[in-house]
Amino acid sequence: MRRPSARRITALLAAGLLLPVLAACGSGDDEGGSAEGGDSALVIYSGRNEKLVKPILDKLEKAVGAKVEVRYGDSAELAAQILEEGDRTKAGLFFSQDAGALGALSKEGMLAKLPQSSLDEVDKAYRGEEGDWVGLSGRVRVIAYNPDKVAEDKVPDRVADVMKPEWKGKVGFAPTNASFQAFVTGMRVLEGDDATRLWLKGLKANGKVYTNNLATLDAVESGEVSLGLVNHYYWYERVAEKGEDKVGAQLKFLPGGDPGALINVAGVGILKDGGQAATAQKAVDYLLSKEAQTYFADTTKEYPLAAGVTSNVEGLPPFDSLESPDIDLGKLESLQETLAMLQDVGLV
Secondary structure: OOOOOHHHHHHHHHOOOHHHHHHHHOOOOOOOOOHHHHHHEEEEEEOOOHHHHHHHHHHHHHHHOOEEEEEEOOHHHHHHHHHHHHHHOOOOEEEEOOHHHHHHHHHOOOEOOOOHHHHOOOOHHHEOOOOOOEEEEEEEEEEEEOOOOOOHHHOOOOHHHHHOHHHOOOEEEOOOOHHHHHHHHHHHHHHOHHHHHHHHHHHHHHEEEOOOHHHHHHHHHHOOOOEEEEEHHHHHHHHHHHOHHHOOOEEEOOOOOOHHHOEEEEEEEEEOOOOOHHHHHHHHHHHOOHHHHHHHHHOOOOEEOOOOOOOOOOOOOOHHHOOOOOOOHHHHHOHHHHHHHHHHOOOO
16 A cells, blocks of 8 residues: 655645644544454544534444444545554544545555445446445535525625626625535636636625635624625535525526536545454445435435435426536545645645
8 A cells, every 4th residue: 555645745734734633643542442442333424514423424334233433523634544553543434524535545545445236326426436436415606695695696606706897895605615615626727717817806896705605694694794605515405404585585496507606516535554344344234225215315315326316306407407516526635736826825
């Protein structure tokens, strides 16, 4: 197993990805579990929010018939931690919020090939080209808008249009959010660095910065901003809690393959050197099962990607109706370049 190059680690350090994790996780002697435990226990590094996925991971423990230990954190930071650990990694399974972090590990050869039977559960567009990671659930970038501030037919059809002068001070976004950063990476892949940097400068001039998607959605609902760049499922979760008539925002799904309509996926990969391959594969199979996929559809309001499960969320557009850009999600791995660009324009 090749370790990540010194240049790779240096780039991650420069991007600020390793230090927060190393500080949080401490030395290799902490309680996270180790690869030496073999398949008797499964250690999951989860970049997905604990509140969202703990219920399904609790069920996973019974499904795999082994103790499961979960370390939660930011997907990019956990991927950097795995790269730093190399063949000493404690992780048996990496559960990432986005494809970019999985792509980074795949690029370094740290993920094991998955059985074709697992890969075939998911469309090729939502799994790794090397066959070493698979998507579990999808979420689409959308524009949330306040109908009291802007009419539906005046909401931009292209994310590039939020740079226009009429939106100055009226656009909310969360630049430190992993999904926003993945979207910006997608824009870089699709339209190039120069166009993306120009767009970010325009967004900075026009927009208001918030800590996360929920705060952005709050700002749209309150009328503090007219538009917000978020993931679709936050709105549907809020509607499920309060009722649509109590939610002061609506969503615009962008047409025509616009970068602002990126579909990103949460997914999993098995670590080659985690020493937990058999148990990790059972976990992959469970997360692709009808029970887990139904959880993602009904509880987290995402799009299930496997097991023939479809979403029953009222008002959610069918998955095959979405006009997302044509992009290899594995190419979203160039996150450090995106972070450098965000730092360069003063957004992080």
